[in-house]
Amino acid sequence: MFSQQAQTLLVIEDSDEDFAAFERVMHKASSFQKIYRCTNGDDALDFLRQTGDYTDIANAPRPGMILLDLNLPGTDGREVLEEIKQDATLKVIPVVVFTTSDNPRDVEGCYQCGANGYVVKPIDLKKLTKTVQVIVDYWFEANTPPSLAGDRNEPNSTDCFNRR
Amino acid sequence: MTFSTGTSAQLGELTQYARELVRTPGTIQPHGVLFVLQEPQLTILQVSQNIFELIGRHPQELLNQSLETVLDAQQLDMLQNCLLKDFEGINSLKISIKNKEQLLSFDGIIHRQDGVLLLELEPNQVQQSSNFFSFYHQTKSSIDQMQKASTLQQMSQIVTEEVRKVTGFDRVMIYRFDAQGAGVVTAEDKEDRLNTLLGLNYPAFDIPMEARELLILNSLRFIPDVDQVPTPMVPIDNPMTQRSLDLGKAILRSASSCHLEYLQNMGVKASMTISLVRDRQLWGLIACHHYSSSKPLPYEVRTICEFLGQIMSLELGTKADHEDREYRIKLQSLQPEFVQSLTQADNLLTGLVQSSSNLLQLVSASGIAICWDDEITLIGQTPQLESVQALLTWLEPQISNNIFHTNELPKLYPAAASFQTSASGVLALAISQARKNYVLWFRPEVTQTVRWSGDPQQNSDPKIGEMRLSPRKSFELWQEIVRNTALPWKPCELEAVADLRSVIVGVVLRQADELARINVELERTNNELDAFAYIASHDLKEPLRGIHNYSSFLIEDYADILNEEGVAKLQTLMRLTQRMEDLINSLLHFSRLGRIELLLRNTDLNQIISQVESVVKISQPDTSIAIHIPRPLPAIYCDPVQINELFTNLISNAIKYNDRSEKQIEIGYLTMAELPEQNPISKTSTSVLVLYVKDNGIGIRAKHLDSVFRIFKRLHGQSHYGGGTGVGLTIAKKIVERHGGKIWVESIYGQGSTFYFTLAG
Numbered sequence: 001m002f003s004q005q006a007q008t009l010l011v012i013e014d015s016d017e018d019f020a021a022f023e024r025v026m027h028k029a030s031s032f033q034k035i036y037r038c039t040n041g042d043d044a045l046d047f048l049r050q051t052g053d054y055t056d057i058a059n060a061p062r063p064g065m066i067l068l069d070l071n072l073p074g075t076d077g078r079e080v081l082e083e084i085k086q087d088a089t090l091k092v093i094p095v096v097v098f099t100t101s102d103n104p105r106d107v108e109g110c111y112q113c114g115a116n117g118y119v120v121k122p123i124d125l126k127k128l129t130k131t132v133q134v135i136v137d138y139w140f141e142a143n144t145p146p147s148l149a150g151d152r153n154e155p156n157s158t159d160c161f162n163r164r
Numbered sequence: 165m166t167f168s169t170g171t172s173a174q175l176g177e178l179t180q181y182a183r184e185l186v187r188t189p190g191t192i193q194p195h196g197v198l199f200v201l202q203e204p205q206l207t208i209l210q211v212s213q214n215i216f217e218l219i220g221r222h223p224q225e226l227l228n229q230s231l232e233t234v235l236d237a238q239q240l241d242m243l244q245n246c247l248l249k250d251f252e253g254i255n256s257l258k259i260s261i262k263n264k265e266q267l268l269s270f271d272g273i274i275h276r277q278d279g280v281l282l283l284e285l286e287p288n289q290v291q292q293s294s295n296f297f298s299f300y301h302q303t304k305s306s307i308d309q310m311q312k313a314s315t316l317q318q319m320s321q322i323v324t325e326e327v328r329k330v331t332g333f334d335r336v337m338i339y340r341f342d343a344q345g346a347g348v349v350t351a352e353d354k355e356d357r358l359n360t361l362l363g364l365n366y367p368a369f370d371i372p373m374e375a376r377e378l379l380i381l382n383s384l385r386f387i388p389d390v391d392q393v394p395t396p397m398v399p400i401d402n403p404m405t406q407r408s409l410d411l412g413k414a415i416l417r418s419a420s421s422c423h424l425e426y427l428q429n430m431g432v433k434a435s436m437t438i439s440l441v442r443d444r445q446l447w448g449l450i451a452c453h454h455y456s457s458s459k460p461l462p463y464e465v466r467t468i469c470e471f472l473g474q475i476m477s478l479e480l481g482t483k484a485d486h487e488d489r490e491y492r493i494k495l496q497s498l499q500p501e502f503v504q505s506l507t508q509a510d511n512l513l514t515g516l517v518q519s520s521s522n523l524l525q526l527v528s529a530s531g532i533a534i535c536w537d538d539e540i541t542l543i544g545q546t547p548q549l550e551s552v553q554a555l556l557t558w559l560e561p562q563i564s565n566n567i568f569h570t571n572e573l574p575k576l577y578p579a580a581a582s583f584q585t586s587a588s589g590v591l592a593l594a595i596s597q598a599r600k601n602y603v604l605w606f607r608p609e610v611t612q613t614v615r616w617s618g619d620p621q622q623n624s625d626p627k628i629g630e631m632r633l634s635p636r637k638s639f640e641l642w643q644e645i646v647r648n649t650a651l652p653w654k655p656c657e658l659e660a661v662a663d664l665r666s667v668i669v670g671v672v673l674r675q676a677d678e679l680a681r682i683n684v685e686l687e688r689t690n691n692e693l694d695a696f697a698y699i700a701s702h703d704l705k706e707p708l709r710g711i712h713n714y715s716s717f718l719i720e721d722y723a724d725i726l727n728e729e730g731v732a733k734l735q736t737l738m739r740l741t742q743r744m745e746d747l748i749n750s751l752l753h754f755s756r757l758g759r760i761e762l763l764l765r766n767t768d769l770n771q772i773i774s775q776v777e778s779v780v781k782i783s784q785p786d787t788s789i790a791i792h793i794p795r796p797l798p799a800i801y802c803d804p805v806q807i808n809e810l811f812t813n814l815i816s817n818a819i820k821y822n823d824r825s826e827k828q829i830e831i832g833y834l835t836m837a838e839l840p841e842q843n844p845i846s847k848t849s850t851s852v853l854v855l856y857v858k859d860n861g862i863g864i865r866a867k868h869l870d871s872v873f874r875i876f877k878r879l880h881g882q883s884h885y886g887g888g889t890g891v892g893l894t895i896a897k898k899i900v901e902r903h904g905g906k907i908w909v910e911s912i913y914g915q916g917s918t919f920y921f922t923l924a925g
Contacts, residue, residue, distance in 0.1 A: 017710035024717070071702045100702040100709070123709045123745050125716035 007140060010063035011037045012044040012080065013098075014072050018121070022067075025129040029136045036063065041075025044068075045083055048090055063093060065139050068115075070099040070106060078109065085114035092146040094139060186374045188408040190401075191394035192416040193387065195460065196286040197270075199231065200402065200409060203247070203281055206231040206240070209403055212416075214395040218287065220263040223398040231283075234261060246274065247281070256463045259285060271463040275413050280404065284416050286463060302330065302468055307475050316483040320351035323450060323476050327469050328353045331461060333436065333452035337361060340448035344368055345376075347448070358455070375423070376446050381412055383439040384470040387419050389458035390427045390434060394418035434459030436466070438473035442480045450476070488656050495660040498522050499667060506671045515671075516603065517541055526664065527591060527657040529605035536601055546606050547583035554579060556602065559592050566665055567658060568592040571607065574648040581648070584609045589650025593661050595668050605661075607650035690759070697755045704748055712741040743887075747876070750891035754875065757898050762803040769797035769855075772804060773831055776811045780819065788826045789819055797833060798853060802903055802923050810899045811857070813892040814919050818859035820885050821917075830858040834920075856920045863913040872909060873897045896921075 013019045019037060026035065038044035046052035047060050054060035066084070070077035081097070084090045096117035097110045107118050119135065122128050139145075192198050192212050197219070200210035207230055211223045219234070226233060232240060239259055246257065257272035270285040306326040313319035320338040328336040335358055338351040345368030352362045371379075379385065395418075402409045411417035419427075427435055434454035440447045450473050501522055509515030513536045516523065520543040523532050531546035533556075540552055547555065558577055562568045571589040573580040580587065589607030715734045719726065726734070770793070777791050800807075811831075819827045834854045864872060864879065871877050878890040896919075900907040904924035911917035 015706055015710070017713065018706065021709075021713040021717075071706075100705045103697070121709065123705065123712050123741065125713050128713070 008034045008036065008061050008063045009065050009067065009140075010044070010047065011035060011067045012039075012041070012072065012077065013037060013067070013069045014039050015069070018069075021125065021128060022132065025125070025132045026136070028129065029133045036060075039073075041072045041077065041080040044080055045075065048084065048087075048093075064145050066093055066095045067098045067135075068095055070097060070101055070110075078106075078113070081110060081113045081115060094143075094145060096135065096139065098135075186372075186378065186420050187410050187412045187417075189394065189411065189418045189420065190408045191396045191418040192411070192414065193389075193418050194392050194395040195388055196284055196416045198397065198414065198416055199234075199283040199285075200397070201231060201281040201283060202404070206243075206281070208233075209280060210397045210399060210409065212395050213398050218263075218285075219261050219268060227398070235259065243272075243274070243283075256286075258288075261285075273415055273463070277410055277413060278402070278405065280402065280409070282409075282411075282414055284414060286416070288462060299464070299468065303471055306330075306472055310472075310475060310479055313483070315487060316480070317351065319476065319479060319483055321353070323472060324351045324353035327438075327450055327452065327472060330465055330468055330472075331436070331452060331459075333434075333459065334358060334455045335361070335453045337451045337453075338440075338448060339366075339451045341368075341446060345371075347371070350448075370426070378412055379437065379439045379449070380441060380444070380446055382415075383441070383473060384415075384466055385435075385437045386415065386461065386466055387424075387427070387435045388460050390419075390424055390432060391458070431455055433457055436461065436469070438469055439477075440473060440480065441477050442484075447477070447480055488654075491654070492656045492659075495526060495656065496663075498526055498660075499663060502664060502667050503671065506668065507674070512536070512668065512671060512675070513539070513541070516668075517543065520544070523603070523605070523664075526660050527605050527653065528607075528651075529591070530608050531586060531606035533602075533604040533606070535604065537599060544606075545586045545608060547580075547587050551579075551583050552604070555590070556604070559590075559602075559604075560597065563592055563594050563597065566594040566597075567661060569653045569658060571650040571652045572648060573650075584648050587650075588648055589653065591653050591658070591661060593665055595665060595672075603664075607653075609647065610649060610651055693755065693759070697752055705745060708741050708744055708748075712738050715741075743882075746889050750876075750889040754891055754895055754898065757806075757895060758902070762806065762902060764801055764803055766799050767802050767804045767807060768799045769807070772808050772811055773797065776808060776815055779812070780815055784819065787819060790826055790828050791815070792828065792830045794830065794832045797831070797855075800853075800923055806899045806902070807923070810896050810921075813896045814857040817892055818857060818861055818917075820888070821880075822859060822861035824860055828860040830856075832856055832858075854920050854922050856918050858916065858918040860916045863915055863917055864909065864911040865913050866911075869909055869911065873907070 011019065011022065013022070023035065036047065038047050043053075044066075047054045048062075050057055050060050068077050068081060072080070077097070077099070081095060084093065084095055091114065094116040095114075096119060097106075097115050098119050098121060099106070100121050102120045110118050117135075119131060122131055194212075194214045194217075196212075197215050198210075198212045199208055201207065202209050207228060208226050209228075211226055213223055215226070216222050221234070231243075235243065239257075242257065257274070259270045259272040261268050261270065269288045271288050273284045273286070275282050306322070309322045309326070310319050313322055324336040324338055327333070335352065335354040337349045337353075339347045340350045341347050347366040347368075347370070349361045349364050349366075352360060354360065397409070401407055430453070432453045432455060434457070436452040436459075438450040438452075440449060450469070452469075502519055505519040505522075506512060506515035509518055513534065516534050516536075520532055524530065524544060529544075531542070531544035533546055533552045534541040534543070535552075535556055540549060540556075542549060542552065546552065555577065558579070559568055569589075569591040570576055573588055573590050574584045586608055587606035588609035591605040591607075593603045593605075595601040595603065715738045719731055719734050723731075773791070773793065777789075781789055815829060815831075818829045832855070834856065836854075839854060868879055872879070873893045873896075875894040876890045877894075878888065897907050900921045900923065905922040907919065907921040909917055909919050
């Protein structure tokens with residue numbers, strides 16, 4: 001029932017250790033997700049726009065969901081979020097912020113920018129496993145993601161729900 | 165004419181009358197002759213009656229004749245020539261007239277008045293003909309000396325000596341007027357046998373207004389013989405105008421009988437005065453008295469004296485300025501010191517107080533009041549604080565251009581009578597009237613002894629007419645003690661004070677700039693603190709998480725290789741990272757607590773306690789907790805979220821550090837009256853209520869009472885009493901302080917602790 005595209009996950013995360021831990025628990029939680037990783041904001045935006053190193057569409061499919069760390073080298077996670085949510089094509093992709101910061105200002109700001117979720121990274125591996133499981137269960141099983149076939153939503157449409 | 169009653173209308177009439185009387189006496193002094201001539205024929209319109217005594221011709225035989233009948237053709241030509249030019253520069257004319265067989269020589273002085281020509285002839289007893297070089301010779305050394313004099317006083321003394329040397333008067337004085345017109349003798353040269361008049365004061369009415377006007381008009385006034393009977397003009401009135409001729413500019417004009425009587429009363433036989441004028445105001449006089457006899461004085465000699473008087477008038481400005489300048493330089497030298505001390509001080513008030521000795525020096529005052537934002541600082545000799553406050557209220561509306569000054573405060577402000585000894589003079593400088601920032605300088609009363617020549621009060625009494633017309637008879641020394649008066653504030657002192665204001669305003673502006681800069685800096689540091697908090701929350705936690713996770717990986721992936729001890733050590737490692745995270749989180753929370761805005765509202769503390777109680781009891785279902793509230797708690801204006809946290813922390817502590825099976829907690833409040841004697845809040849504190857949380861726990865040793873509020877300070881080991889980061893009481897203290905309150909603890913070790921706090925907000 002899910003397209004290949006919808007099951008693709010993009011993780012934007014600069015910390016190798018955090019990504020390793022995430023991959024590890026992800027692997028336990030679900031075996032069929034294809035996970036792509038970008039280590040900084042510019043790289044992530046290239047990936048999403050299929051520019052720069054990612055002109056070969058096969059290497060850069062549209063992800064069904066984005067997990068976004070806020071503290072990134074170069075273009076910051078907050079800017080990446082803003083770019084995504086201002087892009088008519090990309091804004092439909094669910095973005096879940098996955099960060100260490102529990103600063104209320106960050107939480108508020110991310111939702112203002114249109115984040116679809118905000119999860120604070122737990123320090124404990126057991127808690128991490130549980131958290132990742134919840135994310136996978138919700139976003140890839142309970143939730144129905146938008147189709148990203150491309151024809152049905154006209155780019156630059158100001159009508160969010162495409163009423164005709 | 166009599167003046168029996170005095171009204172202002174009559175005073176006006178009197179002044180007019182007196183002016184006419186002084187300027188148009190209709191008579192001249194009998195030592196010379198006056199012709200009143202009509203141009204161009206030089207027809208004699210009037211002539212003084214004494215003409216017969218001086219040149220042997222009767223007035224009647226001369227009237228309506230041309231002057232030809234008196235002067236020969238050559239002299240007449242000379243006179244006619246003079247009339248074509250500016251004859252000020254030509255006076256006097258050497259004129260000789262034949263009386264019978266005797267050739268008489270005269271000095272002739274001419275001037276025009278009311279359309280007629282006045283020719284005055286004075287017998288010239290000195291036969292030698294004077295010329296420019298003798299004049300130059302006589303005046304040069306005097307002028308040199310005057311210019312070399314460094315002070316006004318020295319110059320005054322030199323002038324009296326020089327004038328006396330040239331004239332031979334018994335006494336020559338410099339007589340200086342004050343602002344009210346009273347005179348004081350400031351320099352004197354005299355015959356040894358005479359008593360000194362130096363330092364004597366003469367009341368203003370000794371020289372009436374109209375006489376002063378004439379002194380400016382005619383800078384030399386000469387009365388060679390006080391006892392001479394004036395000779396009338398024939399006819400008495402000017403036939404052209406039918407009025408008595410204005411003799412204001414005539415050298416021979418007879419003195420008023422009043423003035424003559426005044427001189428006679430002083431024992432003066434002959435008098436000469438030379439006006440000293442500064443900025444067109446009569447500054448003073450060179451006054452010459454002769455007592456032994458009448459005193460004829462040639463026109464040339466008088467001219468020399470007049471010239472010296474003019475030089476002195478010119479020098480007055482420079483000499484006075486010079487004296488001022490030295491004082492001013494001294495005052496200006498204080499300015500940089502002010503700038504320095506005001507800039508270096510923590511605030512302006514402190515700076516002013518610190519430079520009080522300079523402030524006193526600046527205007528030679530003996531006391532200062534610095535009034536700064538409703539706070540008054542008194543330095544030196546000043547009135548009492550309440551008096552200064554009252555004075556300030558009276559003073560404020562009087563200040564114009566930021567300055568008010570008087571040296572006779574009790575006269576203007578009767579309440580000052582109670583402190584006149586310390587402050588008869590006051591100088592107020594407004595730094596900012598809006599903010600009520602003032603500096604007041606005080607000068608004490610100077611009981612000045614003024615030696616009057618005669619009682620100045622004596623004549624000022626009833627009849628205006630008499631006041632003007634009867635000269636003073638008493639010249640006995642009369643001492644007046646002037647009270648309620650301080651030394652006057654000098655113009656340069658007022659300037660110095662105005663300059664001080666500029667200095668202060670400059671410093672204020674600079675401080676405002678500095679404050680703005682500090683504010684920007686503060687904002688920057690606050691932002692940095694935010695950044696720090698973020699770094700703590702993110703960048704420090706990231707590696708911590710890595711350590712933790714990789715330890716987990718080790719345990720999971722190498723379970724078959726690791727023995728029990730290895731696993732235990734990795735678990736310790738993980739526990740430590742967990743604890744590190746707790747500490748970081750506490751620090752973060754504490755840092756946010758200080759910056760988050762308080763949301764104050766009226767809050768029922770009973771409700772707060774019941775919320776906290778239910779949460780605490782739910783989280784520790786196995787613990788027996790009894791919370792007792794002896795009397796209902798009040799409602800308080802506070803931030804309910806923070807106060808909830810405050811009570812949560814205090815109640816949690818009360819439960820945590822408690823060995824008893826039933827944890828008893830009492831929450832209540834005390835009024836100020838109910839407080840024990842020893843408490844850290846003063847009796848004047850605005851807080852009415854002191855709240856407390858009392859437990860039956862383990863208590864705190866006295867030596868630790870101070871440190872329990874310190875961040876991360878724990879009194880027990882990690883494994884005891886449930887661990888913890890040691891931040892709970894620090895946060896409690898922060899919350900109390902943010903509400904403007906105070907928190908403290910009393911404890912009996914082993915029996916329990918009581919935390920007291922106030923919430924002033």
